[in-house]
Amino acid sequence: MAIEEHRYLPRDWAGEPRPDDSDYRSTALRAPSHDPVAIPLTLSEITGPGALPTELDPIEADLTANAGTDGEPIGERIIVRGRVLDEGGNALPDTLVEIWQANAAGRYRHQVDQHRAPIDPHFIGAGRCLTDADGVYRFLTIRPGAYPWANDVNAWRPSHLHFSLFGPALPSRLVTQMYFPGDPLHAQDAILNAVPAEARPLLIASYDPDLSESEWALGYRWDIVLRGSKSTPETA
Numbered sequence: 001m002a003i004e005e006h007r008y009l010p011r012d013w014a015g016e017p018r019p020d021d022s023d024y025r026s027t028a029l030r031a032p033s034h035d036p037v038a039i040p041l042t043l044s045e046i047t048g049p050g051a052l053p054t055e056l057d058p059i060e061a062d063l064t065a066n067a068g069t070d071g072e073p074i075g076e077r078i079i080v081r082g083r084v085l086d087e088g089g090n091a092l093p094d095t096l097v098e099i100w101q102a103n104a105a106g107r108y109r110h111q112v113d114q115h116r117a118p119i120d121p122h123f124i125g126a127g128r129c130l131t132d133a134d135g136v137y138r139f140l141t142i143r144p145g146a147y148p149w150a151n152d153v154n155a156w157r158p159s160h161l162h163f164s165l166f167g168p169a170l171p172s173r174l175v176t177q178m179y180f181p182g183d184p185l186h187a188q189d190a191i192l193n194a195v196p197a198e199a200r201p202l203l204i205a206s207y208d209p210d211l212s213e214s215e216w217a218l219g220y221r222w223d224i225v226l227r228g229s230k231s232t233p234e235t236a
């Protein structure tokens with residue numbers, strides 16, 4: 001076994017979304033049509049790229065202020081907080097966590113999004129932070145609205161935050177989405193439903209009033225597990 005490769009044992013696909021899902025129509029455009037080829041990880045993949053930024057301005061994790069307009073965005077203020085762990089339950093400090101999202105009306109500040117909802121001049125909809133020594137990340141933001149998409153007739157995406165995380169190395173990179181509890185749109189969302197049913201609850205945050213702090217914001221807790229550091233290998 002290659003050096004440290006045991007940290008990245010093969011994925012358990014039973015809990016992962018299907019690459020090609022007929023109900024999530026655009027997967028047909030990008031799902032591989034051939035079986036994957038196993039390529040051994042190289043030392044640079046296992047050890048790199050390391051920490052990306054080593055320090056970030058705290059305002060980058062405050063999406064209610066990082067537009068820099070001195071105005072308040074419209075919507076329900078929320079705090080999203082959680083821990084980033086590896087598969088062995090170890091905290092992952094200094095991990096870059098990036099989020100992007102629609103505004104309270106369900107509109108992205110992006111040229112491609114032209115649906116009939118207003119842009120919020122005080123809301124960019126993107127932020128980032130580094131996890132602390134206990135693997136904790138925290139964002140202050142606005143709860144995103146639902147928005148329509150072209151997957152099906154009258155299909156609406158439930159409220160969600162997009163997340164991108166860099167763990168200690170390239171194999172631990174994760175791009176995923178966080179959902180809010182109790183949303184009636186979960187049942188008809190083709191993206192959430194592409195994930196096996198037993199794994200879907202892992203993508204839904206918990207309401208946690210203890211996170212509200214003094215920010216006049218609703219608290220949601222969501223922990224994230226990145227690939228890696230399972231168990232010590234039997235052979236080295």
Ligand SMILES: [Fe+2]
Nearest residue numbers: 102157160162
């Ligand atoms: Fe989205």
